[in-house]
Amino acid sequence: MDNLVFERTKGLTKKEFSYCPGCTHGIIHRLVAEVLEELNVLDTAVGVASVGCSVINYEYFDCDMQQAAHGRAPAVATGIKRVNPENTVFTYQGDGDLAAIGTAEIIHAAHRNENISVMFVNNAIFGMTGGQMAPTTLPGQKTTTSQNGRDPYVVGMPIRMSEVLGQIPGAYYVERVSVHNPKHIIKAKKAIKKAFQNQIDGKGFSLVEFISTCPINWRMTPNDSLKWVEDSMIPYYPLGVVKDGDKND
Amino acid sequence: MAKVLMKGNEAMALAAIKGGVDAFFGYPITPQNEIPEYLSRELPKLGKVFVQAESEVAAINMVYGAGGAGARVLTSSSSPGIALKQEGITYMAGSQIPGVIINVMRGGPGLGGIQPSQADYYQVTRGGGNGDYNCIVLAPENVQEAFDLVKESFDLADYYRNPVMIAADGLIGQMMAPVDIDKETPKLDLPEKDWATTGMKNRRTKENKDVDPNIIVSLSLVDTVLEEMNLVLQKKYTHMRENQQRYELINIEDAEIVIVAYGTSSRICRSAMEILKEEGIKVGMIRPITLWPFPEKAFAEIPESVKGLLTVEMSMGQMIDDVKISNNGKLPVGFYGRCGGVIPEPEEIVNAVKDFLGGLNG
Ligand SMILES: Cc1ncc(C[n+]2csc(CCOP(=O)(O)OP(=O)(O)O)c2C)c(N)n1
Numbered sequence: 267m268d269n270l271v272f273e274r275t276k277g278l279t280k281k282e283f284s285y286c287p288g289c290t291h292g293i294i295h296r297l298v299a300e301v302l303e304e305l306n307v308l309d310t311a312v313g314v315a316s317v318g319c320s321v322i323n324y325e326y327f328d329c330d331m332q333q334a335a336h337g338r339a340p341a342v343a344t345g346i347k348r349v350n351p352e353n354t355v356f357t358y359q360g361d362g363d364l365a366a367i368g369t370a371e372i373i374h375a376a377h378r379n380e381n382i383s384v385m386f387v388n389n390a391i392f393g394m395t396g397g398q399m400a401p402t403t404l405p406g407q408k409t410t411t412s413q414n415g416r417d418p419y420v421v422g423m424p425i426r427m428s429e430v431l432g433q434i435p436g437a438y439y440v441e442r443v444s445v446h447n448p449k450h451i452i453k454a455k456k457a458i459k460k461a462f463q464n465q466i467d468g469k470g471f472s473l474v475e476f477i478s479t480c481p482i483n484w485r486m487t488p489n490d491s492l493k494w495v496e497d498s499m500i501p502y503y504p505l506g507v508v509k510d511g512d513k514n515d
Numbered sequence: 516m517a518k519v520l521m522k523g524n525e526a527m528a529l530a531a532i533k534g535g536v537d538a539f540f541g542y543p544i545t546p547q548n549e550i551p552e553y554l555s556r557e558l559p560k561l562g563k564v565f566v567q568a569e570s571e572v573a574a575i576n577m578v579y580g581a582g583g584a585g586a587r588v589l590t591s592s593s594s595p596g597i598a599l600k601q602e603g604i605t606y607m608a609g610s611q612i613p614g615v616i617i618n619v620m621r622g623g624p625g626l627g628g629i630q631p632s633q634a635d636y637y638q639v640t641r642g643g644g645n646g647d648y649n650c651i652v653l654a655p656e657n658v659q660e661a662f663d664l665v666k667e668s669f670d671l672a673d674y675y676r677n678p679v680m681i682a683a684d685g686l687i688g689q690m691m692a693p694v695d696i697d698k699e700t701p702k703l704d705l706p707e708k709d710w711a712t713t714g715m716k717n718r719r720t721k722e723n724k725d726v727d728p729n730i731i732v733s734l735s736l737v738d739t740v741l742e743e744m745n746l747v748l749q750k751k752y753t754h755m756r757e758n759q760q761r762y763e764l765i766n767i768e769d770a771e772i773v774i775v776a777y778g779t780s781s782r783i784c785r786s787a788m789e790i791l792k793e794e795g796i797k798v799g800m801i802r803p804i805t806l807w808p809f810p811e812k813a814f815a816e817i818p819e820s821v822k823g824l825l826t827v828e829m830s831m832g833q834m835i836d837d838v839k840i841s842n843n844g845k846l847p848v849g850f851y852g853r854c855g856g857v858i859p860e861p862e863e864i865v866n867a868v869k870d871f872l873g874g875l876n877g
């Protein structure tokens with residue numbers, strides 16, 4: 267077909283996503299899948315699904331996959347990559363998974379400069395379990411376990427994982443992106459590509475943090491969610507490169 | 516035959532290499548540190564992987580990843596560290612990932628101590644992980660057997676696609692003994708690891724270009740599917756129960772009392788049996804080598820002459836539950852144990868046998 271202008275990426279299976287309407291997990295999946303296809307690594311890729319709404323993304327990505335215990339995906343990825351360094355290994359983790367229960371595993375994967383790519387989806391809430399407070403929940407944000415809004419006096423201020431990871435000597439590349447509009451989606455894809463290219467080039471630990479929506483648990487319409495990303499999330503979680511080993515050479 | 520004087524922990528580390536280990540992931544804890552120390556030195560020389568993880572939780576999840584990617588993988592720890600590994604172990608069992616876990620047991624509970632103990636019997640045979648799962652658990656009695664069992668354990672793990680545990684204790688780990696390091700151990704016919712996540716490329720052939728992703732997973736949100744997945748595991752466990760029960764019977768013919776003991780306890784009981792023999796008291800021993808599957812079959816071989824079973828453990832009585840189940844109410848079951856890292860003297864066991872016998876005759 268000469269006039270083919272768009273085709274579904276080969277990086278995704280035919281399985282329909284189970285995400286809620288307006289959830290940006292789906293966009294991030296597609297971007298990751300497109301990058302795997304474009305870098306021609308689908309055939310050598312091994313993904314690690316974490317525990318969260320994306321837990322069954324082993325049914326969505328069309329490559330070998332392992333499903334990891336909650337928070338442990340970076341350790342699982344370490345095991346895979348260390349024994350088969352020729353594989354392109356990535357994790358896909360939520361903010362409950364990466365910023366709460368899995369802090370030790372992500373910090374030490376970065377610390378060891380594991381040559382893996384981490385897709386970190388920050389929607390400021392525990393989506394899968396029904397909208398509980400996450401370490402990333404914004405001050406004043408209402409969740410099922412912070413019903414009057416997050417009180418920083420009681421539970422502290424939200425953690426900025428990219429900044430935490432960016433100051434670890436071992437981390438090679440850390441960037442925060444958003445997928446709330448086409449302009450940012452294009453930027454996000456570039457960041458994903460860099461994170462995977464770094465791995466292919468043997469440069470080491472690369473992480474992309476995505477500011478993502480959870481309309482269901484935020485109790486907002488999909489449109490309001492996108493606006494909330496712009497107005498509330500991004501001011502607290504500034505977008506851009508936090509660390510880039512290429513620039514420090 | 517090359518016999519080399521080795522510490523138990525080093526012998527187990529070397530056995531792992533001889534058993535074809537590709538990668539080790541672990542976190543330091545006494546009394547098993549010679550295992551990671553030895554492997555940190557030797558594995559890189561062989562082009563193999565050694566990673567000191569940030570915790571036992573991370574280490575076992577690295578084992579999960581590497582085992583799921585088709586490698587032969589080892590982790591080792593001691594009691595409190597094994598407690599942390601339980602999460603990963605149930606995930607391995609559920610996702611059918613082979614791997615070997617060495618537990619060089621020390622006294623508990625809590626931080627406990629660093630002296631030898633068998634107080635993790637429940638931990639290794641019942642598991643602390645969630646769900647219906649089992650690991651094959653092998654309990655060596657001495658350094659040579661520790662070497663043999665570790666070497667063989669990789670085949671067992673691959674054969675069943677299931678974690679295998681070695682339940683050693685601090686004495687076996689720290690003791691020096693001559694080891695035949697060229698000893699052949701049983702080998703199994705192993706199928707290809709066509710389930711491993713090595714990338715789809717590795718499975719594409721000229722004839723078959725269409726391959727499906729390999730997925731390592733223990734999850735299903737559909738109850739009937741999860742039940743099916745469980746039944747697959749249960750079928751393996753049944754096979755293990757039927758084919759992997761291992762034990763040694765020592766002098767049980769016309770014995771009056773049969774001791775049941777494993778690992779370091781059984782070594783000490785052997786000395787006690789010598790003393791008792793000289794005194795004309797007929798004592799035999801069932802020595803479980805597999806703690807799971809527990810060697811129930813051994814109990815069918817107990818002769819008529821036996822009046823009672825005496826379980827001896829370096830714990831306050833854990834294996835005794837399995838002894839009672841296997842005995843099924845037939846004979847009186849007694850117990851002698853020390854704990855906290857105290858190793859019983861043979862004389863204590865001699866007295867325990869006499870007391871037990873006296874009670875039975877009395
Ligand atoms: C050990 C353990 N603790 C708790 C849970 C329950 N749990 C499942 S998902 C989840 C949080 C997921 O939140 P996040 O990582 O932010 O992903 P999201 O669902 O928002 O995409 C929790 C706590 C679990 N599966 N395992």
Ligand code: SF4
Binds near residue numbers: 285289290393482483
């Ligand atoms: S609960 Fe939230 S994160 Fe999960 S699928 Fe729905 S919108 Fe997305």
